[in-house]
Amino acid sequence: MSKAIDIPKSLENEIDLTAAQARSITHSALGETAEQDLRQKLLRLMKEQDAILVSHYYVDEDLQDLAEESGGKVADSLEMARYAYEHEASTIIVAGVKFMAETSKILSPNKRVLLLDKEAECSLDIGCPIDEFSAFCDEHPDRTVVVYANTSAEVKARADWVVTSSIALEICTYLRDRGEKIIWGPDRFLGSYIQKETGADMIMWQGSCIVHEEFKAEALLEMKKQHPDAAVLVHPESPMSVVDLADVVGSTSKILNATRELPNKKFIVATEDGIFHKMKEYSPDKEFIAAPTAGSGATCKSCAQCPWMKMNDLQRLEHVLETGDNEISIEESVRTKAERSLKRMVDFANTHIRPGMKVSGDA
Missing domain, CATH: 3.40.50.10800 (NadA-like)
Structure with missing residues (x-):
């Protein structure tokens, strides 16, 4: 059985992307010499600050290359957090969006976590405000709350399980076999796919990825x-x-x-x-x-770009390293509950799929 809810009041109007799109305009092209000088400066600053750079696949290719050159990682969001957790560096710099930096802080509370741009959000996160989502969960106390990794620390803390797209099918099948009914959030398309594949009894939160x-x-x-x-x-x-x-x-x-x-x-x-x-x-x-994102007559046939991901660039990394801006903090009571939900997924992978499995695969 699949059910749906009304769009949250906070999303009755379409998310205004104007500010995000404006901020996502990347820096003007640097000359080859200037870019090399900047890269060397960034490598030096990261070494001086004992910092590791973890980058998502969707950000500027210069940042992806720099992450690997400096001993960091290019990966999905949970793998970014896992890698940073296991690395000895005391500072984690996240080239991605806010929920990714929060995930690193959840798993590495004693490390400093910096985000390149504090306005780098995610439509799934924005579209699942904690007050409205928690109230919806309270209306269905008999259901197990399963949320996608693309959510805030507060939503993760409210959930029973946090999942990535690589393991969501297995976990929802497991819950179905236990006779558990599910509240799924926030992506309705991913939830519908999982419901179709598993036959689980799911109520969907009506979020979506704008890309x-x-x-x-x-x-x-x-x-x-x-x-x-x-x-x-x-x-x-x-x-x-x-x-x-x-x-x-x-x-x-x-x-x-x-x-x-x-x-x-x-x-x-x-x-x-x-x-x-x-x-x-x-x-x-x-x-x-x-793949095409527009129909017949459109001027842009394939425009699959996240404006928030495109906020990440070398200049913003330079600013963060020089100023320490955009440090992530999470209230400890929220962090511990969110960590519980995340670790439940990892424990499931280790016991039900294969020992030592690295769980990744979110957006």
């Missing part, structure tokens, strides 16, 4: 006709009509791995276009095509 919800099935079908030899890779935060056209449905990591493992030389990719940097690095002999 993935824009992929268009009709335009994708036409693109498939133009490229019949291409494999279609889709993140399950996309509408079900798009998911139904996929050859591979899965987390960011699963999509990335598919480009290396499948024999195809061409791929149509339905996720944020920052992922192309790693895809091209791993498979320079393959072709990657952005």
